[in-house]
Amino acid sequence: xxxxxxQGLSGAIESGGLALGFFVFAVFxxxxxxxxxxxxxxxxxxxLVANESGWTLRNYFEIFxxxxxxxxxxxxxxxxxxxxxxxxxxxxxxxxxxxxxFRGRMxxxxxxxxxxxxxxxxxxxxIFIVFARASLINSQLGLVLCYTAFITPFTVxxxxxxxxxxxxxxxxxxxxxxxxxxxxxxxxxxxxMWPGMxxxxxxxxxxxxxxxxxxxxxxxxxxxxxIPLGLYQYFGDVQTDWGAVMAGSVVATAxxxxxxxxxxxxxxxxxxxxxxx
Amino acid sequence: xxxxxxLRNRITIFMMLFPTFLLLIAFYVYPTLYNLQLSFTDITLLxxxxxxxxxxxxxxxxxxxxxxxxxxxxxxxxWLTAVTVALRLFLGLCFAILLNSxxxxxxxxxxxxxxxxxxxxxxxxVVAVIAWRWLFDPRHGPINxxxxxxxxxxDPVAFMSNLTTVWPAIVTIVVWNTTPLVAVSLLAALxxxxxxLHEAAEIDxxxxxxxxxxxxxxxxxxxxxxxxxxxxxxxxxNFVYVWLATSAGPGTxxxxxxxEVYIRAFIDxxxxxxxxIGVTMAVVMAVFGALxxxxxxxxxxxxxxx
Numbered sequence: 254x255x256x257x258x259x260q261g262l263s264g265a266i267e268s269g270g271l272a273l274g275f276f277v278f279a280v281f282x283x284x285x286x287x288x289x290x291x292x293x294x295x296x297x298x299x300x301l302v303a304n305e306s307g308w309t310l311r312n313y314f315e316i317f318x319x320x321x322x323x324x325x326x327x328x329x330x331x332x333x334x335x336x337x338x339x340x341x342x343x344x345x346x347x348x349x350x351x352x353x354x355f356r357g358r359m360x361x362x363x364x365x366x367x368x369x370x371x372x373x374x375x376x377x378x379x380i381f382i383v384f385a386r387a388s389l390i391n392s393q394l395g396l397v398l399c400y401t402a403f404i405t406p407f408t409v410x411x412x413x414x415x416x417x418x419x420x421x422x423x424x425x426x427x428x429x430x431x432x433x434x435x436x437x438x439x440x441x442x443x444x445x446m447w448p449g450m451x452x453x454x455x456x457x458x459x460x461x462x463x464x465x466x467x468x469x470x471x472x473x474x475x476x477x478x479x480i481p482l483g484l485y486q487y488f489g490d491v492q493t494d495w496g497a498v499m500a501g502s503v504v505a506t507a508x509x510x511x512x513x514x515x516x517x518x519x520x521x522x523x524x525x526x527x528x529x530x
Numbered sequence: 531x532x533x534x535x536x537l538r539n540r541i542t543i544f545m546m547l548f549p550t551f552l553l554l555i556a557f558y559v560y561p562t563l564y565n566l567q568l569s570f571t572d573i574t575l576l577x578x579x580x581x582x583x584x585x586x587x588x589x590x591x592x593x594x595x596x597x598x599x600x601x602x603x604x605x606x607x608x609w610l611t612a613v614t615v616a617l618r619l620f621l622g623l624c625f626a627i628l629l630n631s632x633x634x635x636x637x638x639x640x641x642x643x644x645x646x647x648x649x650x651x652x653x654x655x656v657v658a659v660i661a662w663r664w665l666f667d668p669r670h671g672p673i674n675x676x677x678x679x680x681x682x683x684x685d686p687v688a689f690m691s692n693l694t695t696v697w698p699a700i701v702t703i704v705v706w707n708t709t710p711l712v713a714v715s716l717l718a719a720l721x722x723x724x725x726x727l728h729e730a731a732e733i734d735x736x737x738x739x740x741x742x743x744x745x746x747x748x749x750x751x752x753x754x755x756x757x758x759x760x761x762x763x764x765x766x767x768n769f770v771y772v773w774l775a776t777s778a779g780p781g782t783x784x785x786x787x788x789x790e791v792y793i794r795a796f797i798d799x800x801x802x803x804x805x806x807i808g809v810t811m812a813v814v815m816a817v818f819g820a821l822x823x824x825x826x827x828x829x830x831x832x833x834x835x836x
Binding site (some may be wrong): 269286342349354363367370372377380413459466481495 | 544546547555558561565568573624625653658760767769796805823
């Protein structure tokens with residue numbers, strides 16, 4: 254639907270209203286990002302006293318010399334491992350759900366759909382206890398397993414949607430030529446659904462990248478902290494080092510913005526597909 | 531030894547599903563059941579290995595009759611969930627209509643507007659909270675600067691520690707971060723409304739409001755319902771916004787169920803009591819989950835895998 258432009262006075266009022274709406278929209282959505290970006294290049298500690306201004310990279314030097322790079326590396330290790338693991342197992346699961354008919358199939362798919370909405374806050378206590386007994390607290394392996402479980406429901410869901418668009422006759426042709434199912438998945442299906450895999454992987458990575466609760470409960474060792482935990486260290490009890498916080502925020506957000514750009518349309522069609530039928 | 535094709539198929543299915551199956555059991559089913567069991571004990575963080583003693587329903591009774599229960603429930607249901615979901619649906623609808631308007635296309639701003647929408651959406655919640663805490667900062671935050679220089683206030687307002695402003699401030703953060711998803715979903719739905727319906731209505735002399743009310747809105751209703759339900763489920767359990775914005779403070783003024791679960795478990799060290807709160811939350815969420823499956827989930831599953 255594209256609304257029609259009215260002529261004359263009512264049209265002018267409507268255009269004016271929409272222009273105002275667009276202005277409010279842009280200001281509301283961009284202001285926080287603008288001030289964080291601007292603040293990350295400002296010398297806040299000096300300007301408070303001497304009212305000096307000017308651009309500086311000091312905040313960035315400060316956080317990286319104070320070990321922020323460690324958090325970036327930790328986040329990368331955990332998020333990439335969990336994403337790879339989740340996408341691999343999701344591919345086979347999604348393939349089974351879309352190609353085979355077996356008992357409990359709808360139940361399993363329902364459980365996976367439900368997993369997307371599962372409140373992790375109530376899983377934190379039991380997982381913490383089990384991990385404590387298994388010495389998986391302060392372990393990247395523990396966090397990777399949690400994150401894999403955390404993102405798998407959505408990656409399976411996205412991939413199932415993608416697989417339904419691939420005709421089954423492709424599989425059958427390959428099977429007649431003597432290929433096994435595993436070969437079909439890895440050699441025939443995977444190359445075709447590569448865009449779907451990229452979308453699922455990007456989504457999974459983003460989810461892990463901004464996850465805070467599980468990391469907070471399971472990681473206390475400073476050398477293992479991920480970016481969200483690292484960022485919140487700058488909020489001291491008495492004073493906040495705002496320059497460092499904002500530089501750290503920019504570093505934390507840059508990759509998500511870049512990854513989000515190509516992904517957004519796909520995500521939306523995945524989320525509300527059932528409703529628009 | 532050769533296997534029958536049927537058996538081979540079964541083995542293939544089993545092998546392909548096994549890792550996900552294991553993950554679901556280990557990280558969803560087992561912890562949920564274990565949490566239920568914990569909620570009937572007095573286990574604390576200090577005696578993890580020996581476990582707690584069974585205490586029956588006393589954790590539940592203590593929580594449901596505690597003085598703070600009503601405040602926490604009200605905060606969670608009203609401020610954190612109802613207000614933010616209503617606002618994000620309303621604003622999301624406004625944004626979607628704006629993005630779909632011919633006016634925006636004529637001034638060649640549609641793509642720019644989509645990119646603007648992407649900024650809060652791609653911002654991790656942790657950073658969203660930081661950004662707004664900076665804007666609201668009483669000492670040198672931009673909002674206080676603006677209000678002071680324009681003379682609207684005489685003294686800086688500590689938005690995050692003032693009882694009248696703290697909830698609106700948290701609501702702002704949540705709405706800022708989550709509205710773009712709603713807006714883009716509604717925009718996608720808006721674009722499925724057939725144009726000739728509007729043309730026909732226009733010819734019949736329907737006003738703009740009537741067109742919106744009787745053509746656009748009915749087309750959007752299913753999408754709005756799904757978005758409302760999903761937003762409720764996501765927000766009701768949300769821990770990160772309140773915890774990072776105020777740590778449930780000032781005092782316990784902004785405490786919600788999710789932060790209460792965390793505080794009881796990791797600050798008071800009472801894991802059993804905390805588990806009981808978690809189970810209470812899960813029961814409430816199960817209702818919404820059932821609604822989702824009843825009205826949307828099942829059809830969607832049929833569409834996906836038949």
